[in-house]
Amino acid sequence: MKPLIITLLLMCLISAAVGQAQEKPLLDANEIMARVLLRDTQRESESGGYAGHRRYIFENQKFQKHAELVVDVRCDASGTKHFYVVTEDGWKAANKHVLKKMLESETETSTPEIRPQTRLTADNYTFALVSSELIDGRLTYVIDATPKRRDKYLMDGRVWIDAQDFAMVRAEGKPAHNPSFWTRSIHFVQQYRKDGSYWFPSSTLSVTEARIFGTTKVNINYFNYQPNSGPGDASRPSAVHLEEVSHVTN
DSSP, X not given: OHHHHHHHHHHHHHHHHHHHHHXXXXXXXXXXXXXXXXXXXXXXXXXXXXXXXXXEEEEETTTTEEEEEEEEEEEOTTSOEEEEEEEEEEOHHHIIIIIHHHHHHHHHHTSTTTGGGTSSSTTTEEEEEEEEEEETTEEEEEEEEEESSOOTTSEEEEEEEETTTOOEEEEEEEESSOSOTTEEEEEEEEEEEEETTEEEEEEEEEEEEEXXXXXXXXXXXXXXXXXXXXXXXXXXXXXXOGGGGGGTTO
């Protein structure tokens, strides 16, 4: 009889605990993204910008064309990005009309006047919490981001947000507006990694299906990213701006 009483008592305690857990309010998508924006703003003020390097690799399957561009990126305290070409190789037309145009577009939209129109904020997007996932052993919130207007500088897709640092871990989707009649579709995946107490982009893959040129892939590898203010402590997160994800498809 005594074991039965103990079992019933444990069941009651477990039921009560489960009930309390279910009643505990969870963060909704808007609150999560608001925290991301708050942390991102804090990073900018503390880091004074950042510097790093990127390698762009252009591959067209139909015409077997290849191009590469290595650039230095400098982001100043205002958030404006400046790119400096270090080396370029391969198909000159792709370097000039595709890869360098991507750099020009990102510079333009990183200025303080335009940045608010491109960021992952409630002014530009409707957010919906889908689920949670473990990525590299860390809990992330999975959130659908639906643009509020058809704009080629906005994305239509999904983001993964680190539940502890409220930093971007992954983003996947397509432009909110097709940039050209000749483009059938564009899909991108951008990934981030944590380096010490900082989160930096690690890679981007963009796949474009065009009416004449067929499938074109652009891989971007990010390396040697550092905040301008030097190594940070545990209280200072990444200096990489949240809206960087919205330019990978241009």
